[in-house]
Amino acid sequence: MDYTKRKLTSTESFEENSKKSRNQLVNSLENLSNDLFYEIYDYLEGLDICVAFSNLNARFQQLITCSTNRYKIILNYSTTQKLFWNYSKEIKHQIYSISFQSPKTSINEFFPIDYSYNNLQSIFIEDIKKNQLISLLNHLRDLPCLFVLNINSNIK
Known part of the structure; x- marks a missing residue:
């Protein structure tokens, strides 16, 4: 045997085992059915x-x-526009x-409403300013499926 090779230290061995575990986990995730992921997404x-x-x-991107997936989006103070x-x-x-739960920026800047949100059915808004609300209401006609609009505001 060649004694010039150095032995793995315990941290190197741990890192190697950790890498193997991660690879096995990824392989295991890829073996799960799409339906299970759709359930998780719900x-x-x-x-x-x-x-x-x-x-x-590519599979997860697809x-x-x-x-067929439908998403609910929650925009709050920690969500960035980017x-x-x-x-x-x-x-x-x-x-x-x-x-919209107290976003950092104006709703109209954050979310310009147009016809491309063609499956948007509900909008919930907290703390909106009067000028933003008027602008928002003018754009709602571009949303063909919208049937719930819930606004909580301190406008007086």
């Missing part, structure tokens, strides 16, 4: 699904953009509900 918020699954591989824009353009036609 419990998650739309942007979280996109962030978590979008760049894994699962996200599959036209995050929303990066992912919403791929799934615009799949968004069925949007909730």
